[in-house]
Amino acid sequence: MSPIFNSIGSNYDFNFSLKALGQIFAPDSDKNLEILKFFLEKEFEGQAFLFYKGRNAIEFALKNLNLPKNSLVATQAFTCYSIEEAIKKTGLKLIYFDLKAKSLNPDFKNIKKIYKKNPQIKAIILQNSLGFANEIEKIYQWSRQNKIILILDLAQSYGIKTANLKNLADIFILSFGRDKILDAITGGACILKKFDNKLDLIQNQVAFRQRLKDLTYPFVCFLIRKTYPIYLGKILHFLVKKTGFETNPIYNPVKKIAPLPSQYVNLIFRQLKNLDQSLKHRQKISKLYYQNLKNISLINQTDIENGVNLRFPIWVEDIEKVLSSLKAAQIYLADRWYRKAIDCGKINCQTDYRQGTCPNAEKLSQHILNLPTHQEIDETKAIKIINVISKLENNK
Ligand SMILES: Cc1ncc(COP(=O)(O)O)c(C=O)c1O
Structure with a gap:
């Protein structure tokens, strides 16, 4: 079975990657x-x-x-x-x-x-x-x-x-x-909804270099995911991170407000077209997690019915232990939302948040693990994740 990731372009299939490449010029x-x-x-x-x-x-x-x-x-x-x-x-x-x-x-x-x-x-x-x-x-x-x-x-x-x-x-x-x-x-x-725009909207444009990086990203992710089992993906992933090709999503390459370049519009419409199907899929996977991990779920059935189930959140006591057991089974979920009350990812940022002011958020960030619900997760993969977590829970 191919490895499981929370991200690394999991929302893009091969056709999406091609469509993105086609937008470069x-x-x-x-x-x-x-x-x-x-x-x-x-x-x-x-x-x-x-x-x-x-x-x-x-x-x-x-x-x-x-x-x-x-x-x-x-x-x-x-x-x-x-x-x-x-x-x-x-x-x-x-x-x-x-x-x-x-x-x-x-x-x-x-x-x-x-x-x-x-x-x-x-x-x-x-x-x-x-x-x-x-x-x-x-x-x-x-x-x-x-x-x-x-x-x-x-x-x-x-x-x-x-x-x-x-x-x-x-x-x-x-x-x-x-x-x-x-x-x-x-x-x-x-x-x-009810205010008129009072700002001048002629602002800085996104550089072609940046667009090139963005629009090749899905294809590179696709290659990484597909070649991970033969180690090539691991090397490629290491290289794209090392060279700065893959940036942390929290990093912002545009310092001033920039309008949307039109080359992304077709990609947005493609995701809109797939939205119903994708939400149904996410809900189905969420329900499966809920049936099997109810005791540690942070959401209930109504949340699953009404929400869009971007990720399925559970509460675990020893997060590092769970992550390493998952990793041993080639399930890579370390990209947690969120690891701190205000998560800077891997960028160096100075938050104004004062430690201790939101204790529930702080505690949550120390215990939350979110399980993937994206298109790459079929029932077999979800059960594999459930089995690793259930085994640890039962041995507590
Ligand atoms: C709730 C929420 N709002 C806004 C943003 C910012 O979105 P973007 O990365 O497109 O600037 C993010 C993600 O980073 C988010 O999770």
């Missing part, structure tokens, strides 16, 4: 960008703007609000640094709120408590981590009462089944970045 197409904009505007009933990255979309959204200088932006701990990066670029300060204990969901009580102490909070960025919906409606109603802008970040949860979703936020953020639900290598969008 594709001419710019404003029409393609317009078609995508139109699609998103219809979907969310707002004004859509397309960017090279999801974090560009967050930065754009916040700058556009033109908030007073001393405003605070709140978001949940247990996240990656890219959100903080976007907030800081606007010059605004951020504050983190905690999650419920042993849960991926923000603690609404903690949000209210933090707001009471920090009435300068003018915007909240809410995420549905790993593709599971949280109490969006409750938080949105409360935000409106307190005149706080709610930004719903659907980077990990495009497609969640929440009734009336398009009316439950003031701004929506999407990411089409690596390992997201709509993985088109890179890309982001911001949909403004």
Whole structure:
């Protein structure tokens, strides 16, 4: 059986890789960008703007609000640094709120408590981590009462089944970045529900060199995955990391907001076309994990039904022991979301998060393991993962 990964381009098949290669020399197409904009505007009933990255979309959204200088932006701990990066670029300060204990969901009580102490909070960025919906409606109603802008970040949860979703936020953020639900290598969008854009959108363009790197990435990943069992993949993976060809997804190659190059649009539409099928697959694999690992699951059946199941989260006591047993069975899941309350990946970043302020998020990051649900995981592979974990659990 071929090795199992959480990432390394697991959302791309051979045809996708070819399609991406075919985009390298594709001419710019404003029409393609317009078609995508139109699609998103219809979907969310707002004004859509397309960017090279999801974090560009967050930065754009916040700058556009033109908030007073001393405003605070709140978001949940247990996240990656890219959100903080976007907030800081606007010059605004951020504050983190905690999650419920042993849960991926923000603690609404903690949000209210933090707001009471920090009435300068003018915007909240809410995420549905790993593709599971949280109490969006409750938080949105409360935000409106307190005149706080709610930004719903659907980077990990495009497609969640929440009734009336398009009316439950003031701004929506999407990411089409690596390992997201709509993985088109890179890309982001911001949909403004009720604000007009006040920013000049002529900004820096993505260099051809960067596009070349992006668009060859799926093919290289495909080669790595396919040749891993004969060691060639291991060497190739080592080389692409060593040469900087494969960067950490948290690393940002564009320092200023950049618009989406049109060459990524066809890839986004391809993932949109496959979305239903891919969500059904993810749900089926999630259900299998749940049936067999219920005792250590961090989600329940309703979460699986309503969520998009980007990864299946479990709570394990000794994470390193589980990871090494999995590795011995050629199951590589060390790419955990997240390894810290604010995860910088392997880049050197300075988070403003103060240790101890969100204890539940910190604890979660020490115990969470997310199991893959992507297209490469069939039932046999899922059972292989389940067997390794169950054996360790039973021997405790
Ligand atoms: C919830 C969430 N929002 C935003 C982002 C940023 O997306 P991008 O990598 O496209 O900038 C990420 C991923 O890094 C994310 O997980």
